[in-house]
Amino acid sequence: MATPEAAVLSAAHATIGAVPRWDERPLVGRAGELAALEAAVERAVTGRGSAVLVAGDAGVGKSRLLDELTARATARGLRVLVGHCVDLGEVGLPYLPFVDLLRPVAAELGEDAAGLFAARVGSREPDAADLPSPVRTLRPPVDDGRLQLFESVAGALAGLAADAPVLVVLEDLHWADRSSRDLLRYLLARLGDEPVAVVASYRSDDLHRRHPLRPLLAELVRLPGVERLDLAPLPDAAVEELVRGLAAGVPDRTVDDVVARAEGNAFYAEELLAAGLAGETLPLGLTDVLLTRVEQLAPGAQQVLRVAAVAGRRVRHELVAAVGGLSDAELDRALAEAVHSHLLVVGPDGAYRFRHALLREAVLADLLPGERVRLHAAVAAHLAAVPAAGTAAERAHHLRESNDLAGALAASLEAADEARRVGAPAEQLQHLEAALALWPAVPGAADRAGRGQAELLLETSTAARRGGELHRAVALLRAAQDVLGPDGDRELRARVHYTLAQALARIEDQASAVRETTAAMALVPAAPPSPVRTWAAATHARACYEVGRRADGDAAAEEALAAADALGLDSAWADVAVTLARSRGGDGLTARLEEALARARRSGDADVEIRVLFNLAIVAYEAGTVRETLRWSDEGLARAQVLGVEWSFYAAELRHLGVVSRYVLGDWDGSLALADRLARVPEMAAHVRAAGLLVQVGRGDPAAAARITWARGLAGRLDAHVLLLLATAGAEIDLAAWTGDPATALDTARSAAATLAELWGDERLAVVRLVATALAPVADAAVTARLTGDAAALAGWTAAGESLVALGRDAVADHARAVGPHGVEADAWVARLDAEAARLAGENAPELWSAAAEAFGYGHVYEQARSRWRLAEALVATGDRDAALGPLTSAADTARSLGARPLADAVAALARRARLELPGAGRVVDTAAVFTPRETEVLALLARGRTNRQIGGELFISEKTASVHVSNILAKLGAGSRTEAVAVAASRGLLPTG
Structure with a gap:
């Protein structure tokens, strides 16, 4: 069978193209497909033949999946034989993949190979009656002398399978020669009762209508034991995992770009990643691979693809007909060829689209500049002549690419207006920025646009703010200031100043915000009242209150309120009313905010309305009425969606409140779902997604650590994003508490407290939650040190814990002095801080933990359960085991309902230690069932940190005898040291209580 040419060609192992040489290519997103293939292998192990035909587009990951399977x-002990088909054009070498897979067997057996490959049917060739029934159901083989060869191969595989099950892997079956296809047909029918699994892969996108493999596949899938497995494109999450697994530290923007462009194709993702890291756009090697299939088409089909590539990812028949320059008959033939070659796909609406976006990129890249310009101009002309054929955005694109910059400017502004009307601020921003880019190149741009460049920059900044792009908004407003200069229109300059102040305040740059509002106030006189001056004063009031300039804030607020009333500016009145209500507090706060809400809605100002709704929600949260918070946040989110401002600043804060409120109330599934609901999240709204970390950590989700790393990296880049910092630090501290990592908890809490002190000053009450949570693992470390007699560790952890307590108490005192009393949530965390501080000092204080549990009863389901767990622990420590059972049972029930595995484990461990019968906590084991009375005495002294000599002295035994007892205790507990033995005994409830 083997020939020298076959040996050379099979060794080449033709592939899709050169791939980046990564150290390791992770298998991602294929768990289901791998399980299906392993099931086929399992059938072979049990003695039954099976086959799987693996179909998928080029580069989708067939080879990587088969590598993992082999x-x-x-590893399971199967003999694996792998053969590869090679593209040799119309005439291939016969049986090439089988030569490839059987050659290693022949080399291994040497002279004994002849016996293995001898025909098993005697000296005569079998007739149809001799063949197994499945074979007879197939198209009868041509008796051209090959039947004995086929049976020899089948017999050889069966003989190999007699020693160990066999896995036969055939790759790239779409390139198989006719003889190989016939042999495969025979083997799949012949080996049905042998322990042989056959897995064959082929490219589904290469199977045009006349491909010779098509009829064979139709026959094979009718055989018993033959399955077809289609590899779909990888989901985006799997592509992201692949990219991050291939190269560490890849920038998020690069990852996002690769995920978007690869469209689930693993090979494309690898090539795009390599190109992105090298600063390229579309890799030359990938372009060549993609264009190879295009170049095989007739000229008409290639022209259709060029038109479609210029037109966009999706193109209608009418446009191709108008622009392609082909007759109707030529067009039909060309489109049929492009579709049947799997380069174009017909959508449900009859439009054509490229099978993969990168194919379109490659075709575009191959166009000559002049040809591309002419095609774009032709498409733009068609869209202008038939307005229903496309959108303003499409027209703008084609006009820009055909160098009609004036037309592109007008169309971009029209597209931006369309996006604004349908509530799509991100798209509006994109079109406005395109217009700004064209501005310098278009003579008379202001006349064509109907406004000046500074006004356009101001409009663009509004779209950026509504889309959650606050830093971009700041940059646009500063550009507007540069355009206006010191001599520009005073009212327009004032608008830019106070609008910039609003954006700066939302990225925690309060000092700069005050400077901008002060400049705005100076540009426009107070009398007569004007909308610009009114908004300048309203914004100045808010900025002054933020930096503690209350007198200036009061004066500006009163002016703005009076002017808004005089001018009938309901939006400005509502905005000022919110500022005054929040700064002055007092009774009737909610009623005042509801009046502001009515005026804001009457004005039609979406930003002010969402701000009022947020304040209604946060006031309810601060009052401890969490269900009311949830009602307002849900109403606000629904309204923001209607208004098209879902990711504006206050809409994002409402979403964050919705995530946190659900977490507090115990709706953890709802909290996590809301955090992850939308795929697109602006960086300034990243705290929404990070807030879901509390649920992941609380449930012990292994994925929490990776998401914390992501959030921490983003928080480091957005160093003034306090809510992102709080969400990330809180989750990281909580994770450290459950994993017994007091050092991380301590460092994270200290760092976050320092940042909060810098950014929020006296209003940093959130520090209390962070330090109270971090104090738990620090106190745990102190308890362990006290138990094992490690005086140095005890002193270190006690000092560290006391520093955390001081941070918390200072934050409470500063808030009381500068702001006033704190709300019920802060009350609860202060109670928790007091109880943890007592535990740090070695005090068992059930009354403090009882107070903490009661304080969290305002609605914080999880923290109340945690406090009840600690209350039970304190009661056990004081000897009141009976009283401990109630709070411990309650904590266990809550942990179970939330799916809070770490808390459930801690509750169960305490029940075992205290020997309390708690459902689900495991059987209570009596110490006497494990240790002898003398070992029990020795263990009690070990727990007090006694040495062998001290144990011997107290028990009136020799030091050697004490050492023997200690060794026996370590062996029974499976411990490697005295400290570990005490810890294990404590966790199992085996420490003596006397």
């Missing part, structure tokens, strides 16, 4: 099969 590695696992080899």
Whole structure:
């Protein structure tokens, strides 16, 4: 069978193209497909033949999946034979993949190979009656002398399978020669009762209508034991995992770009990643691979693809007909060829689209500049002549690419207006920025646009703010200031100043915000009242209150309120009313905010309305009425969606409140779902997604650590994003508490407290939650040190814990002095801080933990359960085991309902230690069932940190005898040291209580 040419060609192992040489290519997103293939292998192990035909587009990951399968099969003891088909054009070498897979067997057996490959049917060739029934159901083989050869191969595989199950892997079946296809047909029918699994892969996108493999596949899938497995494109999450697994520290923007462009194709993702890291756009090697299939088409089909590539990812028949320059008959033939070659796909609406976006990129890249310009101009002309054929955005694109910059400017502004009307601020921003880019190149741009460049920059900044792009808004407003200069229109300059102040305040730059509002106030006189001056005063009031300039804030607020009333500016009146209500507090706060809400809605100002709704929600949260918070946040989010401002600043804060409120109330599934609901999240709204970390940590989700790393990196880049910092630090501290990592908890809490002190000053009450949570693992470390007699560790952890307590108490005192009393949530965390401080000092204080549990009863389900767990622990420590059972049972029930595995484990461990019968906590074991009375005495002294000599002295035994007892205790507990033995005994409830 083997020939020299076959040996050379099979060794080449033709592939899709050169791929980046990564150290390790992770298998991602294929768990289901791998399980299906392993099931086929399992059938072979049990003695039954099976086959799987693996179909998928080029580069989707077939080879990587089969590599994983062969590695696992080899590890299970199967003999794995791999053969590859090679593209040799119309005439291929016969049986090439089977030569490839059987050559290693022949080399291994040497002279004994002849016996293995001898025909098993005697000296005569079998007739149809001799063949197994499945074979007879197939198209009868041509008796051209090959039947004995086929049976020899089948017999050889069966003989190999007699020693160990066999996995046969055939790759790239779409390139198989006719003889190989016939042999495969025979083997799949012949080996049905042998322990042989056959897995064959082929490219589904290469199977045009006349491809010779098509009829064979139709026959094979009718055989018993033959399955077809289609590899769909990888989901975006799997592509992201692949990219991050291939190269560490890849920038998020690069990852996002690769995920978007690869469209689930693993090979494309690898190539795009390599190109992105090298600063390229579309890799030359990938372009060549993609264009190879295009170049095989007739000229008409290639022209259709060029038109479609210029037109966009999706193109209608009418446009191709108008622009392609082909007759109707030529067009039909060309489109049919492009579709049947799997380069174009017909959508449900009859439009054509490229099978993969990168194919379109490659075709575009191959166009000559002049040809591309002419095609874009032709498409733009068609869209202008038939307005229903496309959108303003499409027209703008084609006009820009055909160098009609004036037309592109007008169309971009029209597209921006369309996006604004449908509530799409991100798209509006994109079109406005495109217009700004064209501005310098278009003579008379202001006349064509109907406004000046500074006004356009101001409009663009509004779109950026509504889309959650606050830093971009700041940059646009500063550009507007540069355009206006010191001599520009005073009212327009004032608008830019106070609008910039609003954006700066939302990125925690309060000092700069005050400077901008002060400049705005100086540009426009107070009398007569004007809308610009009114908004300048309203914004100045808010900025002054933020930096503690209350007198200036009061004066500006009163002016703005009076002017808004005089001018009938309901939006400005509502905005000022919110500022005054929040700064002055007092009774009737909610009623005042509801009046502001009515005026804001009457004005039609979406930003002010969402701000009022947020303040209604946060006031309810601060009052401890969490269900009311949830009602307002849900109403606000629904309204923001209607208004098209879902990711504006206050809409994002409402979403954050919705995530946190659900977490507090115990709706953890709802909290996590809301945090992850939308795929697109602006960086300034990243705290919404990070807030879901509390649920992941509380449930012990292994994915929490990776998401914390992501959030921490983003928080480091956005160093003034306090809510992102709080969400990330809180989750990281909580994770450290459950994993017994007091050092991380301590460092994170200290760092976050320092940042909060810098940014929020006296209003940093959130520090209390962070330090109270961090104090738990620090106190745990102190308890362990006290138990094992490690005086140095005890002193260190006690000092560290006391520093945390001081941070918390200072934050409470500063808030009381500068702001006033705190709300019920802060009350609860202060109670928790007091109880943890007592535990740090070695005090068992059930009354403090009882107070903490009661304080969290305002609605914080999880923290109340945690406090009840600690209350039970304190009661056990004081000897009141009976009283401990109630709070411990309650904590266990809550942990179970929330799916809070770490808390459930801690509750169960305490029940075992205290020997309390708690459902689900495991059987209570009596110390006497494990240790002898003398070992029990020794263990009690070990727990007090006694040495062998001290144990011997107290028990009136020799030091050597004490050492023997200690060794026995370590062996029974499976511990490697005295400290570990005490810890294990404590966790199992085996420490003596006397």
